Amino acid sequence: xxxxxxxxxxxxxxxxxxxxxxxxxxxxxxxxxxxxxxxxxxxxxxxxxxxxxxxxxxxxxxxxxxxxxxxxxxxxxxxxxxxxxxxxxxxxxxxxxxxxxxxxxxxxxxxxx
Amino acid sequence: xxxxxxxxxxxxxxxxxxxxxxxxxxxxxxxxxxxxxxxxxxxxxxxxxxxxxxxxxxxxxxxxxxxxxxxxxxxxxxxxxxxxxxxxxxxxxxxxxxxxxxxxxxxxxxxx
Numbered sequence: 001x002x003x004x005x006x007x008x009x010x011x012x013x014x015x016x017x018x019x020x021x022x023x024x025x026x027x028x029x030x031x032x033x034x035x036x037x038x039x040x041x042x043x044x045x046x047x048x049x050x051x052x053x054x055x056x057x058x059x060x061x062x063x064x065x066x067x068x069x070x071x072x073x074x075x076x077x078x079x080x081x082x083x084x085x086x087x088x089x090x091x092x093x094x095x096x097x098x099x100x101x102x103x104x105x106x107x108x109x110x111x112x113x
Numbered sequence: 114x115x116x117x118x119x120x121x122x123x124x125x126x127x128x129x130x131x132x133x134x135x136x137x138x139x140x141x142x143x144x145x146x147x148x149x150x151x152x153x154x155x156x157x158x159x160x161x162x163x164x165x166x167x168x169x170x171x172x173x174x175x176x177x178x179x180x181x182x183x184x185x186x187x188x189x190x191x192x193x194x195x196x197x198x199x200x201x202x203x204x205x206x207x208x209x210x211x212x213x214x215x216x217x218x219x220x221x222x223x224x225x
Binding site: 004032034036042043044045046049057088090092094101102103104105106107109 | 119154214215
């Protein structure tokens with residue numbers, strides 16, 4: 001079965017510091033991959049999605065960027081964190097065909113101080 | 114613009130008190146609608162996929178239905194362990210693959 005690994009589970013970073021969150025996929029190849037951010041008590045805001053290596057679509061203008069250097073690796077980055085970047089970040093994958101649902105990692109809780 | 118709206122934002126039920134959650138959507142190129150359950154601090158857990166109007170799926174005390182513009186998640190005789198945030202998402206077909214858009218969720222609390 002497909003599995004998403006995200007790390008770290010929690011992260012506290014100072015304002016202005018860089019960020020790198022990594023997501024790796026096991027159990028499948030060529031998935032569509034997604035980065036979401038979830039504010040406390042809110043739904044999931046789509047940040048980026050990728051259908052393949054080097055292919056990134058950005059959904060909202062922001063302080064973050066994403067890269068997909070390998071088929072099963074998806075990285076969320078920032079050069080300088082802002083307080084508003086705090087949130088719960090979730091990586092998800094899905095196979096892109098019919099009759100498939102997205103599977104999620106357990107998330108990273110980022111607090112920018 | 115793709116949009117998913119869930120209501121109510123929060124719902125408090127007594128154990129055994131049945132109710133429904135709503136998910137309305139506007140999206141071009143709909144491929145599927147998904148329901149997820151999310152516990153605090155965890156990633157969403159898949160519940161159902163619905164693909165066409167009139168389709169229904171059931172799992173224990175939950176039943177999901179789909180029309181052309183909305184979906185309902187019916188909860189029959191809920192128990193406290195059903196307390197969670199329920200998320201609805203639509204999968205839209207795009208030139209560069211699928212895009213999965215979520216609603217804000219409904220926070221369900223079931224009291225014994």
